[in-house]
Amino acid sequence: MKLKRLISAAGAALLAISAIPVNTAFADQPQSVNDILTDGAFEYVNVEGGYKITKCTATIITEIPALRNGVPIVEIGENAFAGFNGITDLTIPDSVKTIGAKAFYGCTSAKTITLPRNIKSIGDGAFVGCTGVESITLPDSLTEVGDNAFRKCDHVKEVKFGDNIAKIGDYAFYECTSLEKLELPASLSEIGELAFGELLSLNEITVGKSENFAVDEGILTSKDKKEIYCAVSTLSGSLTIPEGTAVIKSGAFSAAAAVEEVFLPKSLSTIENGAFSCQFTGELGYCSLLKKVKFSNGLQTIGDNAFAYTSIESLDLPATLTSIGNSAFKGCYALGKVIIPDGVESIGDKAFLACDKLNSVSVPKSVRSIGEEAFGYTVDYTGETNEDGTKAVDIVKKSGFKMSVSSGSEAKKYAKDNDISYTVKDRNLLKMAFIVLCIALLAAAVVFGLVLMSRNRKTATLAQKKIKKIEKEKAEEAAYKTIIDDSKDINNSEK
Numbered sequence: 190m191k192l193k194r195l196i197s198a199a200g201a202a203l204l205a206i207s208a209i210p211v212n213t214a215f216a217d218q219p220q221s222v223n224d225i226l227t228d229g230a231f232e233y234v235n236v237e238g239g240y241k242i243t244k245c246t247a248t249i250i251t252e253i254p255a256l257r258n259g260v261p262i263v264e265i266g267e268n269a270f271a272g273f274n275g276i277t278d279l280t281i282p283d284s285v286k287t288i289g290a291k292a293f294y295g296c297t298s299a300k301t302i303t304l305p306r307n308i309k310s311i312g313d314g315a316f317v318g319c320t321g322v323e324s325i326t327l328p329d330s331l332t333e334v335g336d337n338a339f340r341k342c343d344h345v346k347e348v349k350f351g352d353n354i355a356k357i358g359d360y361a362f363y364e365c366t367s368l369e370k371l372e373l374p375a376s377l378s379e380i381g382e383l384a385f386g387e388l389l390s391l392n393e394i395t396v397g398k399s400e401n402f403a404v405d406e407g408i409l410t411s412k413d414k415k416e417i418y419c420a421v422s423t424l425s426g427s428l429t430i431p432e433g434t435a436v437i438k439s440g441a442f443s444a445a446a447a448v449e450e451v452f453l454p455k456s457l458s459t460i461e462n463g464a465f466s467c468q469f470t471g472e473l474g475y476c477s478l479l480k481k482v483k484f485s486n487g488l489q490t491i492g493d494n495a496f497a498y499t500s501i502e503s504l505d506l507p508a509t510l511t512s513i514g515n516s517a518f519k520g521c522y523a524l525g526k527v528i529i530p531d532g533v534e535s536i537g538d539k540a541f542l543a544c545d546k547l548n549s550v551s552v553p554k555s556v557r558s559i560g561e562e563a564f565g566y567t568v569d570y571t572g573e574t575n576e577d578g579t580k581a582v583d584i585v586k587k588s589g590f591k592m593s594v595s596s597g598s599e600a601k602k603y604a605k606d607n608d609i610s611y612t613v614k615d616r617n618l619l620k621m622a623f624i625v626l627c628i629a630l631l632a633a634a635v636v637f638g639l640v641l642m643s644r645n646r647k648t649a650t651l652a653q654k655k656i657k658k659i660e661k662e663k664a665e666e667a668a669y670k671t672i673i674d675d676s677k678d679i680n681n682s683e684k
Contacts, residue, residue, distance in 0.1 A: 228257065239263035239284070249275040255282035265292045267312065274298040281305050288315050290335070297321055304328055311335050313358070320344055323367075327351045334361045336381065343367055346390075350374045357384045363440070366390060371409075371419070375399045385409075385419040386440025386463055392423050410434075417441045424448050432456050437464045439492065450481040453488065462492040462514065465499055480523070484510075491517050493537065506530055513540050515560060522546065531555050536563050542584070543567045551593035551614075552600035559603045565590040 226233050230247040231254075233240040240257055241264035255262055262282060267289035270276075273296055280303040281288070290312035293299070300321045304311075306328050314337040316322070323344050327334065329351040336358035339345065343366045352374050359381035362368065366389045375397030385391075394409050396402045403412050407421035415435045425447035430437070432454040439461040442448065446467045467477040479499040484507045493514035501518070503526040510530060515537035518524060525546040529536075531553040538560030541547060545567055552559070568582040575581050592611040594600035604611035 233257065233262075234266075236264055238286075241266050242269050245270050245273050245275075247275065251276075251278075253279075253281055253285075255284040263287070265289055267291060268294065270294075270296055272296070277301075279303065281308075283307055286310075288312055290314055291317065293319060295319075304331075306330060311338050313337055314340065317341055323347070325349070327354060329353050332356070334358055336360055337363070340364060348372075350377075352376060355379065357381055359384060360386070363387060369393070371395070373397070373399070373402065373409075377402065380418050380438075382438075382461070383440040383443075383463055386443045387467065388419070388444045389422055389446070389467075391419075391421050391444050394419060394421060420445050422446065426450075428452070430454055430457065435459070437461060439463050440466075443467050446477050449478050450483070451479065452483045453485050455485040455487040457485065457488055459490045460488070460492055460495045463494045463497070464492065466494045466497040467499070490514075493517065494519065496521065502526075504528065506533070508532055511535070513537060515539060516542065519543060529553060529556070534558070536560060539563060539566075545587070548589055549591040549593070552598070552603075554595035554598045554600075556599050559599055564592065564603070565607060565609045 224234070225243065227246065230245070230250060231242050232244040232246060234243055239261040242253070242262060243266040253262070253265075261284040263284055264287045265281065265285055268291050269289065271291050271294040276296065276299055278301050279293070279296070279299045283305040285305045286307060286309045288308065288311050291314040292312060293316050294314055295318040296316075297318065297320050299319050300323070302316065302319065302322050302325060304327065307330050308328055309330060311331065311334055313335040315335060316339050317337055318341045319339070320341065320343055322342050324347045325339060325342070325345055326349040330353070331351050332353050333356045334354065337360045338358060339362050340360050341364045343364060345365050346367050346369050348362065348368065348371070350373060353376050354374055355376055356379040357377065361381060361384045363383050363386045366387060368388050369390050370393045371385065371391065373394070373396040377396070377399065378401050394404050394407060396404055396409065399412070401412055402418070403410050403414070407424060408417060409419040410417050414431065414433055416438055417430070417434060417436070418438045418441055420442050422444040424442075424445040427450050428445070428448045429452045433456050434454055435456055436459045437457065440463045442465045443463055444467065451465070465477065465479060477499040479496070480502050482496070482501060482504070484505065486507045486509045488507050489509055489511050491510065491513050494516045495514060496518050497516050498520040500523045501521050502523050504518070504524065505528045508530045510533050512535045513533065516539045517537060519539050519542045521544050523546060524541075524544040527541070527547060527550050529550065529552055532555050533553065534555060535558045536556060540560060540563040541550070542562050543566070550564055562584055565587050566584055567587045569585045571581045571583055573581040590609060592600060592604045592609055593614055594604055594611050596613050601611065601613065603609075
């Protein structure tokens with residue numbers, strides 16, 4: 190009996206032991222594709238082909254693993270390492286094919302980034318603000334760089350592009366202010382908005398045997414020279430944009446802070462966002478020396494921030510212009526005179542904010558929309574600093590600012606809504622007055638002509654009488670002479 194009891198107890202113990210889960214490398218094993226598993230350093234989920242790291246839970250890591258329990262890590266998820274500063278040398282294993290959006294956002298401690306040789310896609314904002322990184326190598330497997338991918342990596346001096354990159358997304362390298370050289374591959378076919386904006390140290394641009402782009406004297410253009418994409422920071426003095434240029438792309442001259450005057454061609458129709466804006470150095474928050482822009486008829490659109498924080502002193506905008514973008518001339522502290530032509534239809538938010546020397550403006554009746562704080566406002570520094578390091582400001586009403594508007598116009602409504610002093614100049618009345626004046630002048634001219642003709646007629650009559658009198662006298666004299674001659678002939682014959 191005792192033996193049977195011992196056997197029964199042993200069997201029960203074995204059953205109990207078999208019910209305890211076996212300890213593995215993971216603290217929790219996933220029961221479905223959506224379950225999260227952990228190993229003390231990372232959290233994972235199942236994806237096609239392996240695991241995706243969704244979060245880093247460690248304080249310090251020396252590497253990202255290629256395998257877990259023999260299963261490959263194929264993806265770094267969105268925000269997985271965002272704000273993580275426990276890594277210095279960032280080596281991403283070759284098993285990884287995809288890096289998600291903002292995956293390494295703000296990893297300021299990382300000094301190097303080694304991307305996997307088989308990477309297929311880098312998500313939007315994947316490495317934004319990795320301020321310690323000095324060099325980036327993009328492998329040949331990569332065909333596209335996502336929007337904002339390396340934005341504000343302000344210590345990067347060199348980027349090596351793979352031979353198969355076709356697209357660089359919006360703001361991809363924006364504010365990489367230490368980047369000195371762009372060696373673009375021949376495969377490149379698309380450059381996004383402000384992809385190379387604010388490259389304040391850029392001194393050289395090259396492109397392979399491209400069918401899409403060309404470089405001429407430090408300026409990256411489309412192959413047909415109709416679009417300008419980027420320019421080196423070493424340009425200075427006077428700059429003439431060649432005839433044939435149709436579009437100046439976003440951020441194209443944002444690094445050319447030493448250019449003082451620009452002459453624009455008649456072929457130019459569009460100036461895109463931030464084309465000449467430069468605002469990241471200088472005591473007042475801007476650094477561009479641009480003082481003069483010679484516009485030509487043909488220009489239709491000035492984009493957002495196009496000339497923000499430049500040193501422009503006066504503006505004589507072309508008659509063909511139809512729209513002025515948001516903050517287009519924001520922070521142009523030296524701007525004292527603006528001529529807005531009849532034909533402009535829209536003026537964006539803060540278009541002329543903080544133009545402190547601009548005390549008055551005349552806005553034509555053609556303007557149908559005016560954005561918030563477009564005129565008559567400036568900024569007041571609070572003495573505090575924003576999270577991104579910029580100076581905190583309050584927007585305040587500019588004292589003494591005046592507007593000249595037309596009755597019933599959007600400009601008059603804007604002035605009233607913002608309590609800005611204004612005068613009304615109705616151009617229709619001015620036109621009528623001008624027409625009346627012209628008619629009066631014409632009538633005076635007609636009267637003067639009639640008087641002159643009358644005088645001429647009188648003068649002509651007197652002249653004719655005088656001529657007739659002279660002719661009569663000559664005729665009488667001739668007749669008298671004939672009589673005398675005949676008399677002489679008779680006397681001679683009698684003798």
